[in-house]
Every structure is written in C-alpha cells, then in structure tokens.
Amino acid sequence: MSHYAEHVPPATTETGRLLEQVLMEVKKVIVGQDRMVERMLVALLSRGHVLLEGVPGVAKTLAVETLGNVVGGTATRLQFTPDLVPSDILGTRVYRPSQERFDVELGPVFANLVLADEINRAPAKVQSALLEVMAEHQVTIGGQTFPLPEPFLVLATQNPIESEGVYALPEAQRDRFLLKIEVPHPSMAEELEIVRRMSVGKPSAAQILDPERLMAAQAEADRVFVHHAIAEYAVRLVMVTRDPAAWGAPELVPHIANGASPRGSIGLVQAARALALLRGRTYVLPGDIADLAVDVLAHRLVLTYDALADAVPPRAIVERVLAVVGQPVVAPAQSSGAPAYTSTAPAQSTPAA
Missing domain, CATH: 3.40.50.300 (P-loop containing nucleotide triphosphate hydrolases)
Incomplete structure (x- = not known):
C-alpha cells in the first residue's frame, strides 16, 4: 500500500x-x-x-x-x-x-x-x-x-x-x-x-x-489528507509570486512588487482540505489547489506602479503562475481509491541557479 x-x-x-x-x-x-x-x-x-x-x-x-x-x-x-x-x-x-x-x-x-x-x-x-x-x-x-x-x-x-x-x-x-x-x-x-x-x-x-x-465539520476538514507533493505544489505557487525570475516567470517581474506571504501557502492547503471535503473526498487533489489559487493569492499580491497604471488584474498574474508551475503527476489509483504521486512538479518549477 x-x-x-x-x-x-x-x-x-x-x-x-x-x-x-x-x-x-x-x-x-x-x-x-x-x-x-x-x-x-x-x-x-x-x-x-x-x-x-x-x-x-x-x-x-x-x-x-x-x-x-x-x-x-x-x-x-x-x-x-x-x-x-x-x-x-x-x-x-x-x-x-x-x-x-x-x-x-x-x-x-x-x-x-x-x-x-x-x-x-x-x-x-x-x-x-x-x-x-x-x-x-x-x-x-x-x-x-x-x-x-x-x-x-x-x-x-x-x-x-x-x-x-x-x-x-x-x-x-x-x-x-x-x-x-x-x-x-x-x-x-x-x-x-x-x-x-x-x-x-x-x-x-x-x-x-x-x-x-x-x-465537528471543521475538525473533519482538518483530517483531510494532503500528500507532501501537493503541499509542495502549493508552496511553489507562492514562491513564484515572490521571485518570478528565479522560478521561470521573468515576464511577471515588472508587475509584482511583493509576493504572497506565508499565509498564502497555509491558506491554500487549509482551504483545499475544506474543498475536498465538500466534494466528497478525504484527500486533496492538485486540482483543489489550482481551483483556489486565484481566490487565495490574488488579493495578497502588491502590484507595481506600472502594473497598476496598465490595469493588470491580479487574477491574470496568478493564472500565469498556475501555467508556469506544473501540477504533481498522478499515478494509477491504489486499491483504496486514493491517488499516489510519482513525481513533483516539472523542472521549470525549480528556481534557477
């Protein structure tokens, strides 16, 4: 198992x-x-x-x-x-x-x-x-x-x-x-x-x-399982907002003055647990993190004056981050019906040397 x-x-x-x-x-x-x-x-x-x-x-x-x-x-x-x-x-x-x-x-x-x-x-x-x-x-x-x-x-x-x-x-x-x-x-x-x-x-x-x-329902949500690869995926999304160039999104550098705080990473995982429970699962999928990323991260970004002048929406920035960071790869389902992960996000999500 x-x-x-x-x-x-x-x-x-x-x-x-x-x-x-x-x-x-x-x-x-x-x-x-x-x-x-x-x-x-x-x-x-x-x-x-x-x-x-x-x-x-x-x-x-x-x-x-x-x-x-x-x-x-x-x-x-x-x-x-x-x-x-x-x-x-x-x-x-x-x-x-x-x-x-x-x-x-x-x-x-x-x-x-x-x-x-x-x-x-x-x-x-x-x-x-x-x-x-x-x-x-x-x-x-x-x-x-x-x-x-x-x-x-x-x-x-x-x-x-x-x-x-x-x-x-x-x-x-x-x-x-x-x-x-x-x-x-x-x-x-x-x-x-x-x-x-x-x-x-x-x-x-x-x-x-x-x-x-x-x-009691909140306690049930706390027990929803989060695989370490999914937690890493959530943290990678936040890392891109802090240093876009190092994480493969140099085009976002002129738009972001300050990225999301650690509350962004915590909030992504916390909310994904609740979303999984609402959707009838006892484990979080990468899609749960992706679905919530805009709602959890967009309002935490501090945009540059250039981005504000150009009316760049924070939602578009987070959507670009989602495109840069690949989701963990899901292996075939186990006998329990819960997926396992064979690898973490692709290489473009690793910071540049």
Whole structure:
C-alpha cells in the first residue's frame, strides 16, 4: 500500500450529508453564484475570513445573511460608515455612577458570524481594530482581553466601483482574509429566475447546523489528507509570486512588487482540505489547489506602479503562475481509491541557479 493511502482518514457520510443540505438550503434563496456559495462554505470549514467584492445588487449581503441562518449560532451585521469608531464594533468601558466603577460593554463583534458590510467605507482606525479580532479571535478593552465565541468568522463585502468616501483596505488587513471572492452579475437565465422568485415572496432557508456541528465539520476538514507533493505544489505557487525570475516567470517581474506571504501557502492547503471535503473526498487533489489559487493569492499580491497604471488584474498574474508551475503527476489509483504521486512538479518549477 502507498504512503498516501495509509494516511487517508475514514470517510464521514454524516458530515457530507449535512454539508449537502447546507448547500441546498442556501440555494433556495441564492440563484446562481455557485462559486461564491461554495467558497463561503470552504471558508467556514477552514476557519478563514472572506472578502466578497462585487457591484451593488449581486446578493453579497443576502448570501452572507442566508448562510448565517443555515449554519446557526449568533450573527450580527455591521454597516461600515466613515463616522464609525472602534468602540462602535468592539465595545467600550461604561462608568456606573451608582456603583462608582467602570463596566465593559461588549460590542456587536462578539458573534459567531460577523457581516462587515461595505468594509472599505470605514476609516483606517476602525479597519485596524479588526486586525486583532480576525487574527487572534479576541478583543482587548481597558487592559482586559475578551475571547470571541467559537466558531468565529468575518464575512466582509466591498463595492469596487465607488471611490468617494472609500478607504482602501491596507495590505495587512487584506492578508487576514483567507479568500477574496469576486461576485459577478447573474446570467440572463439566472436573473429571470431571481425575478420569478422575488415577485411571489422572498424564499427563506432553514437552519441545518449549529455551532457544535459546525466545529465537528471543521475538525473533519482538518483530517483531510494532503500528500507532501501537493503541499509542495502549493508552496511553489507562492514562491513564484515572490521571485518570478528565479522560478521561470521573468515576464511577471515588472508587475509584482511583493509576493504572497506565508499565509498564502497555509491558506491554500487549509482551504483545499475544506474543498475536498465538500466534494466528497478525504484527500486533496492538485486540482483543489489550482481551483483556489486565484481566490487565495490574488488579493495578497502588491502590484507595481506600472502594473497598476496598465490595469493588470491580479487574477491574470496568478493564472500565469498556475501555467508556469506544473501540477504533481498522478499515478494509477491504489486499491483504496486514493491517488499516489510519482513525481513533483516539472523542472521549470525549480528556481534557477
């Protein structure tokens, strides 16, 4: 038996059935946008935050609210505006004259799912206040540290077409998001279905999960096996963004000022585990990494001024990276049905001497 097959954990049909029900309930409300819904579930299973970017009216907020209803737990919606201050979302100390002491009033960020609507409308002070929340899952007020409830997830939305009253997210905060999902307009057939559903009465989704079952599904995703060749493939993708010339993509040098951080490598593997579980597998395939590469890496790239002036999309850069780095070669399936790998990526993915 191969080294790969020995480490494949047993399948859990209960988890797969629950996740399928979650997808079905969300799709009762959300028409189309299959990729967005799948990626949001990937983030839930891999404990990563999500940034949804799209023009107004493409169901970003509705998708987040629907997902919150389906997975259960507590959920809050924060409408970000330019006059927001950190205490509005984190909480503050309140003086009680009758007791002659200060009490801490916790803010609305203390919930399982936090919808940060139009996050780029908040000033830098508010955005920086979210860094500790997103990374450490805790809030510090008046010298006291308060842990956030688990599971905890921030789902943020932003509008890419407005420039007035908008504060671009700093690189440090963009890096905290596991996935950035671009939400397109629906097709004509999808929009006809949207009109049909909404003209009769708004559909609603039933609750399928609760915090305990969601954490059990997250633990199941943690046990999805990742072959060392696939982990190496994920790291190679990130390496190309940092030093394109050395890794066989010199044409990208004028476009990338700074490549993806180690969070990119960790996020690729973490999200691929969740995607494999959603697709009914207990092991990750190279295609899972490739499918997620744009969503995990594109928003982590810092482009040069020339690339910004030429309107080079980060998505195109990651797609070029995927073309340069070959996927691991899959050997014939073993008796267990899990693939093994006979080699790592091709020679062009090795840094130049």
